[in-house]
Amino acid sequence: MYQATSVIELRQYIQHWKNHGKSIAFIPTMGNLHQGHISLIEKGQSLCDHTICSIFVNPMQFGPNEDFNHYPRTLERDIVQLEAIGCDLIYLPAASELYPDGLEKITQVQVTDLTGIFEGAHRPGHFTGVATIVLKLLNIVRPDVSIFGKKDFQQYRVISKMVEDLNLEVDIIGAETTREPNGLATSSRNQYLSDDQKELASLINRTLKESAASITAGENTFDKLEQRAIERLNQAGFETDYFCVCNVETLEPASPEDRRLVILVTARLGETRLLDNIEIDLG
Numbered sequence: 564m565y566q567a568t569s570v571i572e573l574r575q576y577i578q579h580w581k582n583h584g585k586s587i588a589f590i591p592t593m594g595n596l597h598q599g600h601i602s603l604i605e606k607g608q609s610l611c612d613h614t615i616c617s618i619f620v621n622p623m624q625f626g627p628n629e630d631f632n633h634y635p636r637t638l639e640r641d642i643v644q645l646e647a648i649g650c651d652l653i654y655l656p657a658a659s660e661l662y663p664d665g666l667e668k669i670t671q672v673q674v675t676d677l678t679g680i681f682e683g684a685h686r687p688g689h690f691t692g693v694a695t696i697v698l699k700l701l702n703i704v705r706p707d708v709s710i711f712g713k714k715d716f717q718q719y720r721v722i723s724k725m726v727e728d729l730n731l732e733v734d735i736i737g738a739e740t741t742r743e744p745n746g747l748a749t750s751s752r753n754q755y756l757s758d759d760q761k762e763l764a765s766l767i768n769r770t771l772k773e774s775a776a777s778i779t780a781g782e783n784t785f786d787k788l789e790q791r792a793i794e795r796l797n798q799a800g801f802e803t804d805y806f807c808v809c810n811v812e813t814l815e816p817a818s819p820e821d822r823r824l825v826i827l828v829t830a831r832l833g834e835t836r837l838l839d840n841i842e843i844d845l846g
């Protein structure tokens with residue numbers, strides 16, 4: 564596996580591949596890789612000739628009360644995992660190259676739509692940080708496809724919208740969420756859960772599945788269904804931030820006429836904030 568730390572170095576590898584007519588899949592990450600990330604690399608390998616993974620803990624997407632300094636950094640282990648799976652190139656940019664004049668002076672990418680709700684409302688400025696770094700990385704790498712996990716469904720939609728709005732020439736692919744055997748969505752945050760909490764956390768996925776089944780069976784009073792789900796989660800010991808049946812495109816509360824839906828949920832278990840979702844296609 565090749566390693567590049569500067570844009571110039573990275574572009575040399577990429578140019579070589581492009582000169583040989585090879586296609587490139589790009590998976591941006593913040594490291595601390597787990598099975599979810601590995602499945603994104605595998606998806607890239609199934610779609611393109613070469614796969615590039617970046618690891619960069621992006622300071623711009625952390626709020627003042629979020630602990631950027633304590634974000635888990637496990638570079639050696641990450642490299643071993645990427646080598647093992649046959650990733651072709653790892654890009655490890657330095658903050659000084661991506662933000663040479665600091666965060667204050669960098670041009671910001673604000674995706675107007677989709678960002679004021681859910682995670683955007685909970686974490687002001689977060690999606691501006693995500694959109695800015697993703698646009699920079701896409702411009703540096705210029706991949707044919709770039710892959711994002713659908714566990715962070717709103718992030719996936721925000722990036723797709725940015726790419727559409729700014730006419731970028733890249734296919735954004737949403738990859739299915741990987742799960743523990745009990746249904747819990749794979750996440751770096753799961754490492755903060757005790758075994759008992761992990762078992763309890765599977766209730767999020769069960770509640771999503773049961774809610775999706777009720778909607779598929781014809782239930783369309785979504786506010787009642789949401790209320791039931793929130794009560795169930797809260798009674799079990801969660802603090803639910805939101806559980807919302809949405810239109811899959813706009814992420815606005817779904818209406819009974821909508822055919823393609825997604826239920827977005829975020830619930831806290833102790834200190835750990837868990838995100839999950841389920842898509843529903845009513846045909």
Ligand code: PAF
Pocket residue numbers: 591592593619621624693696697715718
């Ligand atoms: O999902 C992530 O890990 C990050 O938000 C991303 C897309 C790598 C941007 O920093």
